[in-house]
Amino acid sequence: MKTSTLVIRTPEGIVFSQILAGPVVRFLAWFIDHLFIVVLLMVFGAVMALLGIFGAGGFAVAFAIIGWFVVGVGYGIFFEWHWRGQTIGKKLFRLRVVDVEGMRLQFNQIVVRNLLRFVDELPLFYFVGGVACWLSPKCQRLGDLAANTVVVRNPQVLEPDLDQILAGKFNSLRQFPHLVARLRQNSSPAEAGIALQTLLRRDEFDPVARVELFGDLATHFRAKVEFPPEATDGVADEQYLRNVVDILYRTNGTERP
Amino acid sequence: MLNHLETEPNAQMTLQQLQLFHQLYERTAAGLAKITTFSSEPETRRYLENLISRAYGEIHETRDRQTKFHPIEWVFQTLPRTFRRHIGAFYLSVAITIAGCLFGGGAIALDPDSKPVLMPFPNLLEDPQKRVEEEEHSSTDQLQGMKSTFAADLMTHNIKVSIFTLALGMSWGFGTIIMLFYNGVILGAVAVDYIRAGETKFLLGWLMPHGVIEIPSILIAGQAGLMLAMAMIGRGSRLSMRARLRAISPDVTTLIFGVAMFLVWAGFIESFLSQYHEPVIPYEVKIAFGSVELILLTAFLSMSGREKSKGVRAGDNQTVRVENPQSKVAAVQTTDGTPGAHSTEL
Numbered sequence: 001m002k003t004s005t006l007v008i009r010t011p012e013g014i015v016f017s018q019i020l021a022g023p024v025v026r027f028l029a030w031f032i033d034h035l036f037i038v039v040l041l042m043v044f045g046a047v048m049a050l051l052g053i054f055g056a057g058g059f060a061v062a063f064a065i066i067g068w069f070v071v072g073v074g075y076g077i078f079f080e081w082h083w084r085g086q087t088i089g090k091k092l093f094r095l096r097v098v099d100v101e102g103m104r105l106q107f108n109q110i111v112v113r114n115l116l117r118f119v120d121e122l123p124l125f126y127f128v129g130g131v132a133c134w135l136s137p138k139c140q141r142l143g144d145l146a147a148n149t150v151v152v153r154n155p156q157v158l159e160p161d162l163d164q165i166l167a168g169k170f171n172s173l174r175q176f177p178h179l180v181a182r183l184r185q186n187s188s189p190a191e192a193g194i195a196l197q198t199l200l201r202r203d204e205f206d207p208v209a210r211v212e213l214f215g216d217l218a219t220h221f222r223a224k225v226e227f228p229p230e231a232t233d234g235v236a237d238e239q240y241l242r243n244v245v246d247i248l249y250r251t252n253g254t255e256r257p
Numbered sequence: 258m259l260n261h262l263e264t265e266p267n268a269q270m271t272l273q274q275l276q277l278f279h280q281l282y283e284r285t286a287a288g289l290a291k292i293t294t295f296s297s298e299p300e301t302r303r304y305l306e307n308l309i310s311r312a313y314g315e316i317h318e319t320r321d322r323q324t325k326f327h328p329i330e331w332v333f334q335t336l337p338r339t340f341r342r343h344i345g346a347f348y349l350s351v352a353i354t355i356a357g358c359l360f361g362g363g364a365i366a367l368d369p370d371s372k373p374v375l376m377p378f379p380n381l382l383e384d385p386q387k388r389v390e391e392e393e394h395s396s397t398d399q400l401q402g403m404k405s406t407f408a409a410d411l412m413t414h415n416i417k418v419s420i421f422t423l424a425l426g427m428s429w430g431f432g433t434i435i436m437l438f439y440n441g442v443i444l445g446a447v448a449v450d451y452i453r454a455g456e457t458k459f460l461l462g463w464l465m466p467h468g469v470i471e472i473p474s475i476l477i478a479g480q481a482g483l484m485l486a487m488a489m490i491g492r493g494s495r496l497s498m499r500a501r502l503r504a505i506s507p508d509v510t511t512l513i514f515g516v517a518m519f520l521v522w523a524g525f526i527e528s529f530l531s532q533y534h535e536p537v538i539p540y541e542v543k544i545a546f547g548s549v550e551l552i553l554l555t556a557f558l559s560m561s562g563r564e565k566s567k568g569v570r571a572g573d574n575q576t577v578r579v580e581n582p583q584s585k586v587a588a589v590q591t592t593d594g595t596p597g598a599h600s601t602e603l
Contacts (some may be wrong), residue, residue, distance in 0.1 A: 007308070008313065010286065010309070010313055010317070011317065012290075013290065014284050014289055014290055014309060016289070016306040016309050016310050016313075017306065018306075018310055023448075046471060058402050058403060058404070058405045058406055059405050061405075061406045062405035062406045062408065062409035065406065065409040065410055065413055066412065066413060067415075068413075069413040069416070073420070079392050082514070084263045098310075098314075100499065101259045101308060101315060102313045102314055102317075103313075103314040103317065103318050104314040104315060104318045105314075106506075106507075107510070108506045108507040108509070108510035108511075109506060111510045111513070111514075112506050112509060112510060114423045115420050115423065115424060115513060116427060117424075118417070118421050119421070119424040119425060119428070133494070135335045142424075142427045145427070145502070146427055146506070147500055147502075147506060148499055148506070150501055150505050154307070157448040163418055189302065249367075256296075
């Protein structure tokens with residue numbers, strides 16, 4: 001079955017997931033790498049041409065032929081080994097080659113996946129690799145299948161500035177710890193994320209749409225746990241949502257977990 | 258610690274660092290387990306997941322820890338042992354090439370006009386007798402000032418062909434078999450063409466100095482390709498395809514680097530020796546040189562890296578299976594191979 005994430009369960013029972021990179025973003029990363037290889041070969045060719053002027057013509061051409069071959073084949077191997085699964089193109093697109101079982105990436109895996117490019121790039125522009133990637137459940141080209149590797153995407157994780165939206169406000173809901181615990185239990189991470197994003201992007205909304213959105217979300221969270229009237233009376237929908245986010249994202253009233 | 262491990266591929270931790278690393282891993286894992294049971298900050302969860310995913314491989318890796326590369330040990334022990342460990346695939350590679358040779362040779366013997374179809378290379382289409390006459394009466398060195406360029410060309414071309422032969426193993430072996438068979442066809446056709454023209458001595462003097470290294474190299478590349486194919490097919494194995502491919506991956510790497518090493522040597526010899534014929538170099542000298550190379554290569558691949566005292570023939574494909582019931586990981590270790598080279602999850 002095709003999946004967009006690589007899910008690994010550790011012997012400790014912990015489950016973690018990584019986002020698999022699709023064929024398009026991988027092709028773009030390869031394109032950047034290819035450009036870099038071309039530039040590298042041009043510089044190398046210029047140096048060899050300079051050597052040729054100084055009377056080492058035969059050797060210069062021989063070195064150029066070997067150098068082009070080594071750079072072409074060894075570029076991926078060198079960078080993926082020294083940068084733990086990343087090349088320049090992969091770094092730019094935040095991609096990384098990892099072992100399919102989450103283990104350490106070994107040198108032989110890097111060699112095998114890079115040598116099998118010879119087949120993956122057939123007949124042109126990685127057609128075989130692209131088709132294999134598209135058909136494979138884990139988006140693996142033939143080289144990845146042989147080497148037991150996958151390419152994952154590590155999007156940059158930005159920590160939200162909660163103090164900016166929650167600081168200095170009295171949270172009337174916290175007076176009822178058992179209901180607070182129930183709210184945490186009943187809310188999914190996705191719901192919490194939506195509530196937080198709504199507050200963070202508050203000023204981007206049209207005023208009428210904003211009031212409606214806060215109203216809908218407040219109603220949604222009110223339905224999950226019913227707090228006593230003394231905690232909710234006179235609290236606007238927006239403030240109610242702030243109180244909910246405060247509860248979901250902070251284990252106590254003052255500090256973040 | 259993770260950053261250090263990631264920026265330094267050969268980094269090794271002390272016992273104290275390992276203990277601290279393990280403790281931090283367990284604390285992070287516990288934190289992640291706790292945080293996933295209730296709604297919480299997704300960024301924190303992602304951050305902890307990121308830490309766990311990076312540390313997981315360091316903690317749970319059961320394969321051999323990669324140590325510093327020792328070239329002498331690799332050449333004289335790892336490479337020949339790896340070759341012998343998969344000798345069956347090599348024999349198969351030889352058989353396919355011989356079948357190609359028989360086909361190519363037979364085709365030329367029965368129908369000499371098929372030469373342009375079997376060998377679509379201009380330099381091979383010439384009449385052998387005419388070529389020998391031209392080579393032996395040539396007063397100029399045709400490779401003057403170009404020998405190093407020619408050698409580089411040969412090396413890179415042959416290594417590319419070898420890598421391609423290996424990589425085509427992923428087509429369940431069909432591509433590798435076609436490559437080996439076609440190489441055999443050309444070899445057989447050229448050999449029969451020259452033998453029929455009465456130029457056997459020239460043929461041996463021309464091909465042997467470099468061919469005795471180059472041809473086995475392509476056969477070894479074919480061996481590696483067939484190993485990939487066998488791992489994909491998995492006949493008679495209860496392991497998953499992933500486990501089978503994981504098990505042969507180090508050996509495939511070793512063989513292809515060995516092939517590259519041999520082909521560098523063959524490229525030099527072909528450029529600096531093979532292209533010179535009588536009266537510059539007597540054919541007997543070239544044939545003797547090729548024969549010595551062949552004996553040395555055979556001795557190297559069949560005897561180098563043998564363990565004498567164990568009472569077990571090196572190259573035998575005997576296995577010792579050590580099972581760890583807790584981790585459900587079996588270490589399959591060949592008696593003459595690199596220890597712990599194959600660790601596969603059952």
